[in-house]
Amino acid sequence: MTGLILKAEGLDRSFGGIHAVKDVSLEVPQGALHAIIGPNGSGKTTLFNLITGHTKPGKGRVEFDGHDITGMPFAKVARRGLAKSYQITTVFPLLTVFENVRIAAQAASHANVFWRPADSIKAVTRRTDEVLEKIGLTADRDAIASNLSHGDQRRLDLAIALATEPRLLLLDEPTAGMSPSETASTVELVRELNREVTILMIEHKMDVILSIASAITVLHQGEKLFEGAPDEVKSHPKVQEVYLTGSL
Amino acid sequence: MTDLSPAGAKDAPVTDAAAAVTLARATGSAPARWTWGQIGLLVVLAVVVLFTVPNPSLAIGMLIFGLWAAGLNLLVGYGGLVSFGHALPFAYGGYAAGLVLKNVTTSAWVALFVATVSMALLSALIGAVCLRRTEVYFSMLTLAFAQLGFFIALQWNDVTGGDDGLAGVPVSTLELGFTTLELNGLRDPLTFFLVTAVIVLLTFAALILFTESPMGRVLQAIRESEERARGCGYNTRLVQLVTFIIAGAVAGLAGGLFAMLNNFVGLQPYWLLSGVVLIMVILGGRSSLFGPFLGAVLYLMLESTLSRYTDSWQFFVGAIFVICVLLFPQGLWGLLTTTVPHLLRRTRGAR
Amino acid sequence: MDQLLSQLVLGIVSGALLVLLALGLNLIFGLLEFINFSHGALYMVGAYLTSYLAAATGTIWLALLVVPIAMALIGAALERTVIRPMYGRDQVDALLLTFGLTYILIEGVRYIAGSGGRRVKGPELLAFQVDLGLGRPVPAYLLFVVVAVALVVGGLWLFLQKTNVGLIVRAGIRDHIMIRALGVRFDRYRTLVFAIGIAVAGVAGVLTGPITGVYPEMGADILILAFVVVVVGGMGSFWGAVVAGLLIGVLVSVTTLYASVYAGIVPFILMILVMTFRPRGLLGAT
Numbered sequence: 001m002t003g004l005i006l007k008a009e010g011l012d013r014s015f016g017g018i019h020a021v022k023d024v025s026l027e028v029p030q031g032a033l034h035a036i037i038g039p040n041g042s043g044k045t046t047l048f049n050l051i052t053g054h055t056k057p058g059k060g061r062v063e064f065d066g067h068d069i070t071g072m073p074f075a076k077v078a079r080r081g082l083a084k085s086y087q088i089t090t091v092f093p094l095l096t097v098f099e100n101v102r103i104a105a106q107a108a109s110h111a112n113v114f115w116r117p118a119d120s121i122k123a124v125t126r127r128t129d130e131v132l133e134k135i136g137l138t139a140d141r142d143a144i145a146s147n148l149s150h151g152d153q154r155r156l157d158l159a160i161a162l163a164t165e166p167r168l169l170l171l172d173e174p175t176a177g178m179s180p181s182e183t184a185s186t187v188e189l190v191r192e193l194n195r196e197v198t199i200l201m202i203e204h205k206m207d208v209i210l211s212i213a214s215a216i217t218v219l220h221q222g223e224k225l226f227e228g229a230p231d232e233v234k235s236h237p238k239v240q241e242v243y244l245t246g247s248l
Numbered sequence: 249m250t251d252l253s254p255a256g257a258k259d260a261p262v263t264d265a266a267a268a269v270t271l272a273r274a275t276g277s278a279p280a281r282w283t284w285g286q287i288g289l290l291v292v293l294a295v296v297v298l299f300t301v302p303n304p305s306l307a308i309g310m311l312i313f314g315l316w317a318a319g320l321n322l323l324v325g326y327g328g329l330v331s332f333g334h335a336l337p338f339a340y341g342g343y344a345a346g347l348v349l350k351n352v353t354t355s356a357w358v359a360l361f362v363a364t365v366s367m368a369l370l371s372a373l374i375g376a377v378c379l380r381r382t383e384v385y386f387s388m389l390t391l392a393f394a395q396l397g398f399f400i401a402l403q404w405n406d407v408t409g410g411d412d413g414l415a416g417v418p419v420s421t422l423e424l425g426f427t428t429l430e431l432n433g434l435r436d437p438l439t440f441f442l443v444t445a446v447i448v449l450l451t452f453a454a455l456i457l458f459t460e461s462p463m464g465r466v467l468q469a470i471r472e473s474e475e476r477a478r479g480c481g482y483n484t485r486l487v488q489l490v491t492f493i494i495a496g497a498v499a500g501l502a503g504g505l506f507a508m509l510n511n512f513v514g515l516q517p518y519w520l521l522s523g524v525v526l527i528m529v530i531l532g533g534r535s536s537l538f539g540p541f542l543g544a545v546l547y548l549m550l551e552s553t554l555s556r557y558t559d560s561w562q563f564f565v566g567a568i569f570v571i572c573v574l575l576f577p578q579g580l581w582g583l584l585t586t587t588v589p590h591l592l593r594r595t596r597g598a599r
Numbered sequence: 600m601d602q603l604l605s606q607l608v609l610g611i612v613s614g615a616l617l618v619l620l621a622l623g624l625n626l627i628f629g630l631l632e633f634i635n636f637s638h639g640a641l642y643m644v645g646a647y648l649t650s651y652l653a654a655a656t657g658t659i660w661l662a663l664l665v666v667p668i669a670m671a672l673i674g675a676a677l678e679r680t681v682i683r684p685m686y687g688r689d690q691v692d693a694l695l696l697t698f699g700l701t702y703i704l705i706e707g708v709r710y711i712a713g714s715g716g717r718r719v720k721g722p723e724l725l726a727f728q729v730d731l732g733l734g735r736p737v738p739a740y741l742l743f744v745v746v747a748v749a750l751v752v753g754g755l756w757l758f759l760q761k762t763n764v765g766l767i768v769r770a771g772i773r774d775h776i777m778i779r780a781l782g783v784r785f786d787r788y789r790t791l792v793f794a795i796g797i798a799v800a801g802v803a804g805v806l807t808g809p810i811t812g813v814y815p816e817m818g819a820d821i822l823i824l825a826f827v828v829v830v831v832g833g834m835g836s837f838w839g840a841v842v843a844g845l846l847i848g849v850l851v852s853v854t855t856l857y858a859s860v861y862a863g864i865v866p867f868i869l870m871i872l873v874m875t876f877r878p879r880g881l882l883g884a885t
Contacts, residue, residue, distance in 0.1 A: 078481035090479075092472035103469045106462050107480040114463040114490065121462065164480050330691045377871055380878050384634045384690055385834070388826045389874065392867050395823050399863035517816075519823060523698060530695060560710045566702025573696045574684055 004063075005030050005168050005198045011050045011060035020046040022222040023060070028168070033194045035209045036202050037233075038219030044202045045087065047219065048172055051200075052084055053077050065167065078107075083166035087173050087202075089153045091160065093146035097137055100145050100156055102128040104163035128163065135159040135189065151182040155189075162193065169193065171201035175208060187212060210234060283460060286538040287453050290314075293538075294445045297545060304437030305509060306552055308444050310545045312505045315448045317528040317540035318455055319498030322491050324526070325534030326459055328471035329379075329488060330387045333394030335521035336374070337367040337496040340397065341503030342513040343408055346417040349508070356420040356431055360447075360504045367500025368493050375492035379485055382474070394518035401515055414513040433509040444505055451498060455537055458494060467491055527569050533579025535586075542581050601734030606856045607849060608731075612741045612810070614848020615748035619803035620825035621832065621840040622755060623796030629772035629835045630792045633685065633693035637677075639822025640704035641797050645670045645804025646813040647708055650717040658722050659805060663747075666805050667798040674797030678790045686789075701818075709815045716817075719808030744806045751802055752841060755795075759837070768792055772835065827870045833883020843881060 006028040013021045021043040028034045036044050049055035051062055053074045061070040069077050078084075092100050105127040106112065119125070132138045135155050140148060145156055154174065161169055174190060175183040183205070190199065191212050203209045209216060209230070216233045218225040226236050233239055294311065301307040316338055323329040341363040348359040378389040401408045408414055422429040422443060433440045458464045470477045470484045477484050507513045524547070532543020547565070554561035576583055620642060627635050645666050652662040681700070685693040721740045728736035759765040768788055804813075811817070828847055832839030847866045855862040873880060 073478075075478040075481055075483055078479055084479055086476075086479075090473055090476045092469045092476060094472055095469065099465065099469075103465060103477070104480045106465070107482060112462050112466060112482065112487075114458050114461040114494075116462075117457065117460040118462045118465050119460070124462075160476065160480065328689075328691070330694065377874055380874055384628070384694060385830065387691070387694060388634065388830055389870075391823060392827055392830070392870055396864055396867035396871075399867075403860050403863070517819065519819060523702075526695070526698070560706045562702055563706035563710065566699050566706060570681065570696060570699035570703065573692055573699060574681060577688070577692060 003029050005032075005065055006051070006200065007063040008047075008051060009061050009063075011047065011057050011062070013046060013050055013055060013058045020222050021050060021057075024219070024222075024224050025060075026217060026224075028198060028200055031194075031198055033190070033199045033201070033212055033214045035213035035216045036200070036219060037204075037206070037209055037216060038225070041221075042219040043222040044219055045172065046222075048084070048170060048202060052082065052170065078164065081165070081167035082170065083161040083164045083168070084170040085158050085161040085172060085174060087176065089150070089157050091145045091153055091156050093144075095145060096141070097143050097145055097148070097156060098128060098132070098141045101131050101137075101159050101163045104160040105131065105165075108163070108165040127165075131159050131163045134192075135162065136185075151178050151186075154178065155186070158186075158189070162197070166197060169197050169199045171199060171203075173202050173204060175203065175205060183208065284456065286456060286536060287449065289538050290449060290452055290541060293541065293545065294449070298441060298445075301549075303552070304441065305433055306548060308433060308437065308441050308509055309506070310548050311441070311444050311448045312502050312509065313525070313528065313548060314541035314544040315451055315505075316499055316502035317525050317532065317544045318452060318537045319495045319502070320525055321529050321534055321537060321540040322455065322458065322467075322495045324529050325536075325540075326464065326471065327467050327488060327491050329382065329492075330526070331378075331390040331492075331495070332387045332519065332522050332526065333374075333378075333390030333392075333397075334495070334499055334525050335518040336394045336397040337371055337499035338503035338506070338525070339401065339513065339515075339518065339521070340370060341367045341500030342507035343401070343414060343503075344500065345504030346414045346507040346513045347407070349417050349420050350414075354418050354420050356422040356443075356508065359420055359508065360501060363504030363507075364497045364501045367503070368497035370500075371493045371496025372489070375489045375496070379488050379492065382488075391519055391522070394522050398515075398518040408513070408515070411515055413515050414507075415511075417507055417511040417513065419511065420508050431508055433511070440509065444509075447501075447505065451501060452537065452541075455494075455498065458491075459537065463487055463490065527565065529579075530569065530577075531572055531579055533581035533583070535578060535582050539579050539581030543579065546580065602856060603853070605735045605737065606852050608737050608741060610849035610852025611845060612744050612848070613852060614845040615745050616803045616807055617821065617825055617828050617848055618841050618844030619748060619751060619799050620821060621828040621844050622752065622837065623799045624825055624829050625832075625835060625837065625840050626755075626768075626792055627796040628829070630768060631682075631686075631693075631789055633690050633697075634826075635793075635796065636694055636697040636822070637700040637704060638697075638796070638800055638825065639818030639820075640701040641670065641674070641818070642800040642804045642807075642821065643813070643815065643818035644673070644704055644708065645801035646719075646808050646817060647712060647717070647804075648801075649805045649808045650719045650813045653719050653808065654717075657720070659719065659809060660722060662805050662808075663802075667801040670801030670804075671794040671798035675790050675794040677797075678793040682793065683786075683789075705815050705818070712815070714815060716812045716814030718812045721809030740809060744810070747802070747806060751799060755799065756837065764788070764791070824866055827866045831866075831870055831873045831880060833880025836880060836882040836884065839880055839882030 004027055008024065008026040011021055011024045024047060036047065038044050046055060050057045053069065053072050056071045061068060063069065064077065064080060064082055069080065092103065102124060106118065106124045109121065109124050132141060135158060137152065137155060137159060140152060145153065148156060158174060175186050178186060187208050193199065213230055216230055217227045218233060218239050226233060226239055297307050297310050301310065320331065320334045323331050344366045345359040345363040348362045374393050378386055378393065381389065402410055419430060419432045422431055429439055429443065430436065431440050431443060466477060466482055466487050470487060474484050528543040528547045529540040531546055532541065533539030550565060551561060554564055572579065578587065620638060624635060624638055648666050648669060649659060649662040652665060653659045681696060682693060685696055725739040725743050727739050729739050729742060730736045759769055771785065771788055824847065828840055828843045831847065832843030847869065850865050850869065851862050854865045
């Protein structure tokens with residue numbers, strides 16, 4: 001096959017008079033860690049929503065693993081192996097950390113039945129513990145999710161996405177609101193996760209992006225301004241202009 | 249210490265008491281030892297009811313209403329879906345069983361089977377419409393369906409007996425292979441009680457299995473965040489619909505038993521009857537299945553005691569209910585299992 | 600034909616009363632974000648106050664002035680005491696709380712006034728029939744009810760559209776967080792909106808008395824119909840509630856004429872159809 005896990009062609013969407021995303025195309029090869037950057041209001045999150053089906057595109061199409069998923073309900077897209085971590089942390093607040101992740105792991109196991117106890121499905125329990133270990137939440141296994149610190153909740157959000165065994169992971173600003181040390185460990189985590197799963201992420205912090213991304217797309221006012229490797233992006237005059245003239 | 253609101257626990261720094269309430273509201277974290285132990289608790293409760301409640305028909309009613317309330321709590325507590333129309337499958341289950349007993353066979357098996365299955369089917373239809381929206385819309389839609397059902401029952405005189413109710417439901421028989429029991433609530437209440445207790449316990453156990461099953465867990469996850477559950481790939485509507493069907497089937501079973509107990513199916517406004525079972529759930533506590541059962545026993549006890557002294561007993565029920573929602577949203581069972589031990593630990597720790 | 604036309608008038612009258620209840624529910628839901636289950640019971644309380652005032656003064660004119668004010672005060676008091684602790688909690692808790700209030704109000708009234716209903720004498724001034732050319736004359740009081748409701752609806756709309764307070768209320772309905780960020784003391788507006796909603800229900804209570812009399816359960820049936828109106832019209836839609844209220848009033852009334860057995864069922868059938876084909880309601884926003 002082409003080796004592309006995600007292919008978006010000419011995505012376009014307006015809200016009222018605002019043209020949020022203008023004719024953006026995107027190709028993400030298997031195994032990549034592709035980052036989307038751009039100032040606030042440049043259409044990053046809308047682009048994400050167009051990909052996941054949360055927002056229906058006015059024009060254009062999205063292909064996931066060779067299948068057209070344009071405008072498909074999110075749950076269906078998720079079942080095909082696309083997971084999303086949320087910009088505003090979204091966990092199951094009153095369930096335990098373990099239960100949060102197990103719900104996700106169970107989805108991948110296709111064992112959504114009602115005539116046997118969930119505890120008896122060992123593969124799911126094993127998978128859950130694996131993910132907790134990987135994300136570093138094992139110690140908080142039995143804590144109620146809403147009692148975790150902000151940073152830990154973001155990691156839990158990521159753990160839930162990961163436990164569904166996705167083939168493409170969409171991360172919406174995984175380090176938002178994190179302290180420098182939390183950011184550093186999350187960056188490390190993302191880099192590690194990328195060994196197993198293709199990642200497409202939105203990020204604000206330039207240093208984060210430049211250190212880990214394999215390719216970067218720069219959005220500006222809904223349009224693709226530039227696309228390339230981190231080094232090229234760093235030295236590209238247009239990108240510098242957008243970022244340095246304070247259009248942020 | 250004063251902040252008893254679970255929402256306060258979500259955004260503010262978590263206080264101890266709030267954390268206890270949060271815990272109590274979080275069904276998934278109902279103390280683990282009570283999950284299957286609830287069956288044991290129910291056995292104990294049934295024995296207590298058997299020996300302490302002097303009026304046998306009230307005692308049997310407690311079991312039946314308890315099961316009905318426990319089934320409703322799948323929706324309310326576990327699913328976050330407050331149905332205001334749960335009287336409908338109860339009452340119609342009663343009609344279904346009553347009509348079978350009157351016109352087809354006096355076999356209790358057949359009557360209860362028909363009541364359960366027909367209400368599962370009816371709930372599938374109603375649920376498909378009501379679950380198009382959630383939260384308050386869902387509540388209002390279920391209420392509207394109950395009212396629709398009430399008018400149909402009222403008008404369809406030939407079948408339901410209309411306002412006078414369906415009278416003359418014959419005493420049923422229960423074939424057990426080795427013997428055949430006559431289920432006469434008046435002449436032999438003990439047999440009726442024991443048979444009901446067995447049916448109720450088995451159904452209760454099945455409900456617990458559901459809450460512990462993968463699908464039951466997803467139901468609770470949807471209550472917490474539907475968006476996230478969808479993001480995991482779950483068909484959230486389907487899970488809620490299955491729950492709605494199960495709760496409806498259980499209500500149908502309970503209604504069938506109730507019709508057999510009274511040899512009669514009465515008609516009263518369904519919004520009121522739906523409210524009664526909802527009150528039982530909230531009084532007892534929505535964080536477990538045993539809680540609503542306890543709530544049903546408590547409510548019926550209150551009713552039979554208060555109504556001896558005053559005609560306005562519903563006033564006091566309303567007042568108790570309001571206080572419960574205001575101050576103890578976790579209900580009696582939640583109070584007993586989480587908040588009380590928690591506060592005890594605190595006072596001991598303070599010393 | 601004559602019968603149909605006069606039945607239409609009756610339908611518009613009962614629809615107009617439904618509109619008043621539905622608008623209050625809608626407004627409260629918009630800003631306070633919960634469904635006030637006690638709305639019907641409070642409407643009943645307003646009707647009872649009217650029946651006593653009318654008995655004492657011999658006319659409902661005074662009640663028309665006093666009862667809405669009294670109901671507004673009762674509403675404000677309820678909001679400040681028992682409803683306020685519900686904010687920030689699950690929407691459903693407020694629904695349950697107001698459901699409990701319904702019990703208390705109905706039983707309280709039954710205790711004070713007895714289970715039997717009371718009659719309310721209509722105003723002498725309007726005790727005549729008007730010939731609208733419908734073939735059969737129409738009681739003037741019914742026309743007065745329609746006009747009064749139209750005035751209340753119009754006043755409410757102007758209040759929301761043209762006054763600063765109304766502007767804040769509308770903005771609050773759209774975006775709670777923003778309005779709080781602007782430093783508006785939001786609590787006051789919640790109290791105000793709840794009081795207005797209950798006052799409007801009180802107006803409906805006053806107007807109903809002379810038509811149907813008053814009885815403790817009068818709020819329950821109409822409340823469920825008002826829910827249906829809100830759902831059919833579209834949650835939060837002002838004109839949706841007006842249109843759906845009149846539509847359902849007329850539908851029920853006309854069905855009563857031709858197939859009275861189905862009159863109770865028709866609104867629910869309509870609601871199921873709307874929920875199936877247009878879940879956001881007739882005029883509801885997406």
